[in-house]
Amino acid sequence: MPKVLISDKMDPKAAQIFRERGVEVDEITGKTPDELKAMIGQYDGLAIRSSTKVTKEILDAATNLKVVGRAGIGVDNVDIPSASAKGVVVMNTPFGNSITTAEHAIALMFALARDLPEADKSTQAGKWEKNRFMGVEVTGKTLGLIGAGNIGSIVADRALGLKMKVIAYDPFLTPERALEMGVEKMTLDDLLLRADFITLHTPLTDQTRNILSAENLAKTKKGVRIINCARGGLIDEAALKAGLDSGHIGGAALDVFVQEPAKESPLFNTPNFISTPHLGASTNEAQVNVAIQVAEQMADFLVSGGVTNALNVPSLSAEEAPRLKPYMALAEKLGSLIGQLAHGEIARVSIHSEGAAAELNQKPIVSAVLAGFLRVHSDTVNMVNAPFLAKERGMEVREVRNEKEGDYHTLLRVSVKTADGERSVAGTLFSNTQPRLVELFGIKVEADLVGNMLYVVNEDAPGFIGRLGTTLGEAGVNIGTFHLGRRDTGGEAVLLLSIDDEVTPELIATVRALPGVKTAMALKF
Secondary structure, three states: OOEEEEOOOOOOHHHHHHHHOOOEEEEOOOOOHHHHHHHHHHOOEEEEOOOOOEOHHHHHHOOOOOEEEEOOOOOOOEOHHHHHHOOOEEEEOOOOOHHHHHHHHHHHHHHHHHOHHHHHHHHHOOOOOOOOOOOOOOOOOEEEEEOOOHHHHHHHHHHHHOOOEEEEEOOOOOHHHHHHHOOEEOOHHHHHHHOOEEEEOOOOOOOOOOOEOHHHHHOOOOOEEEEEOOOOOOEOHHHHHHHHHHOOEEEEEEOOOOOOOOOOOOOOOOOOEEEOOOOOOOOHHHHHHHHHHHHHHHHHHHHHOOOOOEOOOOOOOOOOHHHHHHHHHHHHHHHHHHHHHOOOOOOEEEEEEEEHHHHOOHHHHHHHHHHHHHHOOOOOOOOOOHHHHHHHOOOEEEEEEEOOOOOOOEEEEEEEEEOOEEEEEEEEEEOOOEEEEEEEOOEEEEEOOOOEEEEEEEEOOOOHHHHHHHHHHHOOOOEEEEEEEEOOOOOEEEEEEEEOOOOOHHHHHHHHOOOOEEEEEEEEO
16 A cells, blocks of 8 residues: 655645645654654655755665655755656646636735725724825726736736726737636737736746846836735845835735745835735635645656646556656757747747657647746646646647658657747757757757757857856856857857756856857756
8 A cells, every 4th residue: 555644734625635645744844854754664655735845865875765745836845856866656636726826816916005004003003094094906907017917917818807008918819718817918118118017927937037026117107006926036025125215115914925934024014005924825725636636647747647736747558658758858858958948939849750759649748848948937737737828828839740750760859939030949859868869040059958058149250169267167067068069160159058056047148248159048958
């Protein structure tokens, strides 16, 4: 009988479902990392919420562990690469608390519009300051959504019911999907200029970190009210405080902070600022939903091998898995690469397989490409739900097979259609197991896509590589591997360097300042 540990407080229905499905379960919460490390070896599954940190050390001690189930969306507390290396499936429940989080955003919008927290404190202090609290109606106002995925679309639906005008910024939102939602799609700059209220519904990635920076906050309409129930780090908190103090920002409500628990913050006690302690998923219904879902998913996996909402494996039969595994690794890396490099609205994703790759089951390969591509912008994407999310966002997905071999025995090509045209990357397998990039935007370049990488496009001119190497050396950066390609002599060249440490914004700025550099950015795999 499989055995599961529930290490965080969870609704009792989770344990009940495990037992009903033939899984032995222990509910032991509040353990220290050392205590958990000492006991985890006897369990096949670990069910968690946000308190338990599933680190590499815990995973190394988990000699029998097969699956980690997170009752909720975020998996920041799980070392997914280490889990994958150990062969441990990591699952989450990405849709269990969507309505709850959306409703909390709407609640904070109302609280800002009518200054409810301060009005409550004043009234209970016996002041009866009726003329002090002059609020605004939400009816007829413009709500700007930054992120129009699952939760954002629910907020849009509720806001439209309140007779608001809803505008949205989301690189993956197509005009057709926007029309279906009843929102107007626009650029971030246009949204900032027009919105009376702004609410964020996007994960924290390199692309979205400080999306409301000091520069972008300065572009907003005077008196704008801002709500964040998504992730801490999407807003520059110091710039937000400055905007509130100056009166440019009319109000802000945060449910999430850069540092949590937020026992201290410069925003605290700032006029027109409301805060809640990460309550987005804190309703009875949501807690029950995610507990039931994670128990059902983990039990299905442990008893029958079914895989649902897994973040690091696709749905596969036992017979297909060994042959498809290296192809899916290649597909996910190519998807991630083009997802990090392609900018603007993505209307179409094409997956072209040649040679031996064309003979395989394409569904897991396509799912792996979409998961790598969309995961750059969303931490809820996995190989199971990636096709659904792509369809929900109105993205066209094309699959092309060509069993005839070209330059390589087997090849995968991933192309995206953007406003700038078609962009593509291609890769193959060395020794039938090792994923390798062989073409980048029409330039032949062979590279392993691993860890932290520096991507540079530069003019092909003598001395550039030396200047780059000197710059990196002076910055204390150690190069792991160095890959170079070019279109033609004296034309455009591409460099891909693997770096031992994280590629910092300061390093990117330094490289971009070198003569001849057209583009420089960080990549992560």
